[in-house]
Amino acid sequence: MTDIFEAIQRTAKRIKIAIDTKDIGYSQQENSSGETQLQLDIKCDMIIEEEFSHVASIHTIASEEKEHEMPMHKAGKYYIAYDPLDGSSLIDVNLSVGSIFGIYENAFGAKNMVAACYVVFGPRVEMVFAHHKTKLHLLQDGEFEFVKEIRLKEKGNLNAPGGTQQNWEPYHKELVDSFFSEGYRLRYSGGMVPDLHQLLLKGGGLFSYPGTADKPEGKLRKLFEVFPFAFIYKIAGGEATNGHVDLMTLSHKGIHETSACFFGSKYEIARVKEVYAKNR
Ligand SMILES: O=P(O)(O)OC[C@H]1O[C@](O)(COP(=O)(O)O)[C@@H](O)[C@@H]1O
Ligand SMILES: [Mg+2]
Numbered sequence: 001m002t003d004i005f006e007a008i009q010r011t012a013k014r015i016k017i018a019i020d021t022k023d024i025g026y027s028q029q030e031n032s033s034g035e036t037q038l039q040l041d042i043k044c045d046m047i048i049e050e051e052f053s054h055v056a057s058i059h060t061i062a063s064e065e066k067e068h069e070m071p072m073h074k075a076g077k078y079y080i081a082y083d084p085l086d087g088s089s090l091i092d093v094n095l096s097v098g099s100i101f102g103i104y105e106n107a108f109g110a111k112n113m114v115a116a117c118y119v120v121f122g123p124r125v126e127m128v129f130a131h132h133k134t135k136l137h138l139l140q141d142g143e144f145e146f147v148k149e150i151r152l153k154e155k156g157n158l159n160a161p162g163g164t165q166q167n168w169e170p171y172h173k174e175l176v177d178s179f180f181s182e183g184y185r186l187r188y189s190g191g192m193v194p195d196l197h198q199l200l201l202k203g204g205g206l207f208s209y210p211g212t213a214d215k216p217e218g219k220l221r222k223l224f225e226v227f228p229f230a231f232i233y234k235i236a237g238g239e240a241t242n243g244h245v246d247l248m249t250l251s252h253k254g255i256h257e258t259s260a261c262f263f264g265s266k267y268e269i270a271r272v273k274e275v276y277a278k279n280r
């Protein structure tokens, strides 16, 4: 696992340079989710593919920017699914973006996840790696330094509601509004990495990306967005659900499948489950 941890650190340093210097124009290509890829999405994907190709323990990779899985080393046991540049549409307005990694053993699938990691590219570069604990690292003078273990409180005070409100179910709107009525404050940038990072570091709250009339299974992709954050939140003492069941119990069809998702501290997720149970 240390070899993977170090490879991710190398990708983070190279992606930081790419973000700072690379032309951010659009490519002519779309990814498997039908989104036009930025030159930078493709560049970051190539950086990660290249760094992982040197790590013998990696068997196969899957990327948001690649249609199919890509085999790497036959003798390796880890399967890594990653989103090379999450929130890339925020680059041109200079908001924070990130990279997300789900690390699976023997095959892709929530039940096989053994570690997860994300890197936030904001005013500073930070990396959160969850294995047996959820640990924060900060890039300083070219090296990542351990900062602290992250633990969520039982209840937070931030609310990050994703999805097109016009298409929310009425009970979902009531749920979101009820947190605001309780004094929760709105925090939503449109980048799941900085939005979920903020909740983790400020003690908790709720991030939701529900199923809606236009996107019944939500927008966020299971293998490289939903499962990694579900794993990270659970190790940090929080919870993650699709409204009905723990996200880590879900199966997946294909590497780009999406799921409705809610991440938060225990109090908020219990409320989500209560409301969704009544509206099945
Ligand atoms: O604009 P919306 O519908 O709120 O969606 C925001 C979500 O989409 C994403 O940008 C999707 O990720 P990509 O940028 O990697 O496609 C998440 O980071 C974010 O939480
Ligand atoms: Mg993404």
Ligand SMILES: [Mg+2]
Pocket: 041, 064, 083, 084, 085, 086, 087, 088
């Ligand atoms: Mg992306």
